[in-house]
Amino acid sequence: MRIVDPFNVEPRSLVIVPGAFNPPTRAHVILARAALEHADAALFTLPSKLPHKEFTGASLEQRAAMLSRITSADERLGTAVADGGLYAEIAHEARESFPDARIQLLCGRDAAERIVNWQYDTPGIVERMLSECELLVAAREGAYEPPVSLRSRIRLLEAPNLDEYSSTRLRELLRGEGNWRELAPEEIVDLIVEIYR
Numbered sequence: 001m002r003i004v005d006p007f008n009v010e011p012r013s014l015v016i017v018p019g020a021f022n023p024p025t026r027a028h029v030i031l032a033r034a035a036l037e038h039a040d041a042a043l044f045t046l047p048s049k050l051p052h053k054e055f056t057g058a059s060l061e062q063r064a065a066m067l068s069r070i071t072s073a074d075e076r077l078g079t080a081v082a083d084g085g086l087y088a089e090i091a092h093e094a095r096e097s098f099p100d101a102r103i104q105l106l107c108g109r110d111a112a113e114r115i116v117n118w119q120y121d122t123p124g125i126v127e128r129m130l131s132e133c134e135l136l137v138a139a140r141e142g143a144y145e146p147p148v149s150l151r152s153r154i155r156l157l158e159a160p161n162l163d164e165y166s167s168t169r170l171r172e173l174l175r176g177e178g179n180w181r182e183l184a185p186e187e188i189v190d191l192i193v194e195i196y197r
Helices: 026-035 060-071 087-097 109-117 125-132 148-153 167-175 186-196
Strands: 002-005 013-018 041-047 077-082 102-108 134-138 154-157
Touching (some): 013 026, 026 102, 026 134, 041 087, 060 077, 060 186, 087 102, 087 125, 102 109, 109 134, 125 148
Parallel strands (some): 013 041, 013 102, 102 134
């Protein structure tokens, strides 16, 4: 894990906010700040390779630059690039980079369901991942109901409903005539115009 924009605290507890961030939205920022109720710092983490899709729209470097612009304004937020792309790989890298911190991976309900229900090649990978970190799950198009066997390692995040604030929706509005600026963090509006228009 390579830190691109460090936070300015020594975290005893850390929330990892993994994502493709194509581009980052206000929802990403709102959720990360809500997660700070449970941690000393939050680290937006881009995978250097996407496991299930290609880099389109913005390059890895452009996405890191947008995130760094957002996180540099808050001493409790940071930006990193992970070598791996799967949540389990990102969790392992976070554990290696912050061995003494309590680590939580922040995701939405849809991602939590994919993580828990995916047919992995390696048996027990979810349990191993949850031994290194906890999942902090935000509602997204519905609340998440964790399996009984994993409930002790999965927590639900109280946050406003942000279903309309997706990167996909922002890109759609950029291609059309809609007001995309409502979905974009103010700090990166100029970069979004430069990269996506």
